[in-house]
Amino acid sequence: MAIQRVASKWEKTKALNKKDHILPYIPETRKYSLAHLQDMLGAYNMVYIKPDCGTYGIGVMCVEKWKDDADENAALSYKLKFETQTETYPSIEALHQTIKKKIGQKTYLLQKGISLLTHRRRKFDIRALVQKTPQKTWETTAFIGRIAAPNKIVTNHHSGGTVLPIEDLLGPYLTPAQFNNLYKEMKALGVSAASQLSRKYPRLKEIGLDLAIDENFRVWILEVNTKPALFPFKWLQDKGIYKKVRRYAVAYGRLKSAK
Structure with a gap:
């Protein structure tokens, strides 16, 4: 029987949101529209825009609200970041027009932006691997840290990202006891997420969970x-x-082989 694969980020998010104890770990996510863009930028300083079906970080954009603090009369503007480029727009409507040209007819999602921890001024997140064991239970088997390439907004290897053990990335921020607690939390979250998703997708055998640790050491x-x-x-x-x-x-x- 083939291993189940699920392309839609939206469908996976909806499935996870049905579990009460997983819900606090999910950043607010909506389907892209001008109205939702306005709502999300009204609520958050940073929002990510990503394709519903996509890999390797291709097509991901980020919007940040920006105001020149040196000018008390300066108007609020919006910085759109994609790949290594940044463009500034005076209004959400103007921003929306550019985004719509980029996404065309494809379904895109809006997600609350998380302020990631950094390693040498480069943002990083964590990939948790969760697998079915030979005993048919779920286990979070491995973690690895993923560091964004300079000026990139995504951490994927295919976008120039590099990897490091999570101990190296989190060590400067946490005591050994704090690290151990966070490690246990992430391992348990991996199992919970895989178990919840497998309720809807029973032929799942593995998932990669992309986790962010914010500046308050909260896991997302x-x-x-x-x-x-x-x-x-x-x-x-x-x-x-x-x-x-x-x-x-x-x-x-x-x-096919364990070699």
Whole structure:
């Protein structure tokens, strides 16, 4: 039986939002429209705009509200960031016109922006890998930190991002006890998210959970990938982690060999 893959970020978000204890981890997400853009920018200083069906961070944009603090009469404006470019717009309506040209007829989502922690002034998030075990239970088997390339708004490897162990990224911010508590929280969240999604998609065998840690050390689920890359975990110093990842992947049919 084929492993189930789910392309729509919207459908995955709706499924996760049905679980009360997962709901606080989900940033507010809506389908893109001018009215929703106005509402979200009224509520938040930063909003991400991403394709409903898309990979590798392609097509992702970010809008930030901006005002020149040096000029007390300056009007509020909006900075649109995409790839390595930034454009400024005087109104939400003007911003919307540009966004609509970029997205065309495709379905896009709006998501509350999370202020990510940084490593050497570059933003990072965390990929958690959650897999079905040979005993048919869910387990969060691995974590890896993903650092955005300079001036990029996404952390994906295909967009120039690099990886580091989460201990290296979070160590400067947390005591060992705090790190341990956050680690346990993320592991439990991975299992909860996979269990909830598998209620709607029973042939799921693995998910990649993109997690953000904000400046208050709160955990957020940015996105769920149902065909997560496995190769980044081979770069972890603990080679036993990647061996387990491969062994589980062989057991549920993703890979043919555990070598």
